[in-house]
Amino acid sequence: MRVLVVGGTRFIGRHTVKELLRRDHEVALFHRGQTPNPFGDRVTELLGDRQDRGSVERALEGQRFDGVVDIAYAWSSRTGAREVSHMVDALTPPPERYVYLSSVSVYGDGPLPLREDGRRDPSLGAYSEDKIAAEDYLFEQQKRGRLSVSMVRPPFVYGPWNDIPRETWLWDRILADRPVILPDEGRTLFQWAAARDVAWGLAECLQNPEADGQAFNIAEAEPVTHAEFIDRLARVAGKPVEKLPVSRKRIHELGGSSMGSSMYFGATLDAETDFSVSIEKAQKILGFRPTDPKEGLAEAFRWYLANDRGRMPKFTFDKKVLGR
Ligand SMILES: NC(=O)c1ccc[n+]([C@@H]2O[C@H](COP(=O)([O-])OP(=O)(O)OC[C@H]3O[C@@H](n4cnc5c(N)ncnc54)[C@H](OP(=O)(O)O)[C@@H]3O)[C@@H](O)[C@H]2O)c1
Incomplete structure (x- = not known):
């Protein structure tokens, strides 16, 4: 598959690119160029700022991708539905699967462990609000038949390059x-969650037909x-x-x-x-085995x-x- 990774140069993105290359995908990174590309000529670099629609359009013009893994979140300017729409609108033809790195912070309080069909709560702060808005936008594109989407929701992530x-x-x-x-x-x-497991989940969602339209918690088995x-x-x-x-x-x-x-x-x-999430769905549907x-x-x-x-x-x- 030809895969576009939005981000990919720091931590989770870096593990994700490694995992995608391990699976023999051809990878392109979209990022601003403020952090160096650690993968050299094993990946293509497309430079742009996802906050700016024109910049995204220019960087992606004439490019075609079979899959997208959307990771980059800009903390200072916030990345929500609007910024995700910049990517989606610039992708013609649409990819076969758009995988979005969300977060367990979309969940409101509910019975523990929290499950994927649990209540989401945008009142928990700007970050949760952005993640929920981006998820809703993508689920709406799926409903309209425009895209096939998957969400990966990790809790705290640890690992090399954190x-x-x-x-x-x-x-x-x-x-x-x-x-x-x-x-x-x-x-x-x-x-x-181990960063390498999050990377595995994102890569698996790209290819697994059962991931179509689904959200998955990816985490260690127990809190x-x-x-x-x-x-x-x-x-x-x-x-x-x-x-x-x-x-x-x-x-x-x-x-x-x-x-x-x-x-x-x-x-x-x-x-x-207290906080805990269930990973049963990812285990059952994706065959996820936590590190x-x-x-x-x-x-x-x-x-x-x-x-x-x-x-x-x-x-x-x-x-x-x-x-x-
Ligand atoms: N760490 C956790 O515990 C945790 C838990 C749950 C979810 N997450 C999610 O993980 C994601 C971040 O992970 P990471 O930082 O490890 O990912 P990463 O993909 O390794 O690094 C962030 C990437 O985003 C790029 N970037 C930042 N702002 C950009 C912009 N405006 N336009 C284009 N590219 C931009 C950066 O490159 P340039 O600087 O060169 O642009 C970099 O490549 C977020 O979505 C966050 O919500 C993290």
Whole structure:
């Protein structure tokens, strides 16, 4: 298949391109060119900005694709239905399948584990709103007979090339023999997905006839508590870890935030409410088999050691909270 990847140069996209090449697809990347293409001449590069309809039209003029995997999300300017429509309208003839990387943040609260047919809730913030609007736009194109679409909805994604400070942020503390702050007692449940599994899901949805018009959660089989996750990271690193419970009230009084310099538990990882998703549908329909977390984290840790050290932080906010 000739496949267009929208994005593809940073983290999940990079795993996806690797997976598509492994499956012998011919791959073209559409991105702005602000990050380098890590695949050299194994892929074609089409440069443009998805926020700008004219730019997309110019980059895709005369190009034909059998499949599209749409990954890029522009945080500052937001990527929703309008930006997805720029891609869809510029694709003539339409591809056989348009696979969209959505997120579990489309779900509202509901019985756990959350399932694909559960209630979606756009009131949870701009990101959820954009993902739901993009999904709705694509499902509408499917209904009109214009496109065949599939959605992949992962929770927190980890793995080599992760450019969001999450597992690496926590390993920074473990490797520096620093205590890890546990919001309250660290009992909140959350769920992860290995980047290579998300890549597998996106590539599989392109080709699998059963994926037509469907959304799939792609994640590890089970959720873990915050505390258990820290233990997992420490085991993979072969180090002991001291976990120090601190009340969220105290953390927030001190100015703790989910991102930036006052981060206390890895980017956007903390939540007071439990969260888990079912992967039964992907297992049944796509034959999805999640990576063993031990194996996936070991791979991520090897990458972290080889690529992500030498910028050891000063732990300023940790010291403010813990007094040491
Ligand atoms: N990380 C998670 O835990 C998680 C969980 C669920 C869903 N997701 C989804 O994963 C996606 C992002 O993954 P990633 O960053 O790892 O993907 P990626 O495809 O590896 O990297 C982002 C790509 O988007 C391109 N890009 C950014 N803005 C663009 C624009 N305006 N026009 C064209 N290209 C643009 C970037 O290249 P240039 O900078 O060169 O343009 C880069 O190639 C998002 O859709 C996000 O919602 C992530």
